[in-house]
Amino acid sequence: MSQSDMPTMRSKRLGSELRRLRVARGLRVSQVAELLECGQPKISQIENGKRGIRQIDLTLLLDKYGATDEKYRQSLKQLARDVHKVDWWSSQGPLIHDTLRDYLTLESDSELVRSYEPTIIPGLLQTEAYMRQLFTLVRPAERVEALVDARMKRKELLEQHPGFKLCAIVDQLALHRIPGHPEQVVEQLRYLDEAGQRPNVMLQVVPLKAQLPVDQYVPFCLFTLRGDASIDVAWLEHATGGTLLEQRHDVQNYAQVWAALTAAALSPSDSRSCINDLVKEVRP
Template structure:
């Protein structure tokens, strides 16, 4: 099974992107003008500057000229870095199965130093057992997928979870509505193993799992699931991920990101502390075990 290697390609893309953003701002060039120069749109410049999309050699040359960069050594260095940054991540080998939006999420989460996740419906993919993941893929995510596609998606999910292991693992804070651990997905045995895994991997503050109990009633997360990704470079913008039926939305502008960060703070304040949350998960686990 391939594993995300360090340094990851997106690390270099982010460094290149942040430098191109610095040069653009220093030159007083608007995103729209830069986009027009390379035949794209404002969102493409945003993706490139945040390391979510590579910059081709021709695009790099055009942008550096637009930004007035005449130092040949600097131009050569940035073009070389841009070319190396276009190397694909481990998930590229599954590109014929994975939607572009999901590949974008893998790129976003692969370099984060902190991930804040709220999920009111299902255990997040990063924490799923193989059995739970298979039920989720077959029943919700890819109902019409072939057996070969399902095998690929399970392999991707397993490899994706590697980012939570080792010294380079991001801090991961996951808040679940109690419905997640009470809703039967795949039967009592599948649920019991999934809840056992949540208990086993809980390791605050590196990996924190908290539960919002039913008794809380209304809380700030009732509008739906979301994740917030934070990066090591202070120049990198945080990213918010919102899923919907046919894809995903990524927010990077300060206003929306700050609102979701505030919402997560409110959601976490409504949740039980980590130790109490594990006790609630243990209680749900016992209920499922009785039915096996």
């Protein structure tokens, strides 16, 4: 299989959505293949993300599947056009692994990211010094600078794309685990305080005294994909990479967890006060 035929995060998302529409309509692969006048393997490849789809064929499928909402149709058509879009991380080679590429694609394609981190500062809100300390602890030395550069590049979403919004919930424990000497700790805390004042950032801190179920202490992100606010996906982080959840009941479960975390966390203004109080404690 050539590189251009390899599944991408966008092609897998598109294929998954088309499969969901077909199944909901009660149609077999053979019936769809007959509509497009092609073999059944082609339909399977499209739904598995291993093959792109022409706009004319996509229009036929959306009509057949009863997808009439124009905003939704346009979002899928744009996704089909972007299947093999060349992103900035495409040139990074093996320094950026496939799981991170998938995450970066989701992040880049989103208009809203809701991120919960129980133990570290969210990537988009990290200082360069914090990143370097973090990567040095867990990554080979030869990869550290490339990973730092990639994460700094990601932060352009906040600085150069006003339509992008980040809602971040951070456990207070993460604020007490910032690595480095006191000056670096204060730098990171002040950066969080400044970020929380941006119009496209909402930052909340979960206080140490908050009572939450154990299963909510898991880092995750909810991505609202640009173009259609009805398409949300969840991303769970773990030691070996990440897992994408697209089934609506799974996403809804994490949306409920997010609501519980939001309720348990301090308000944005109180969160900034908490951060500034910690600055006073740490300041050398």
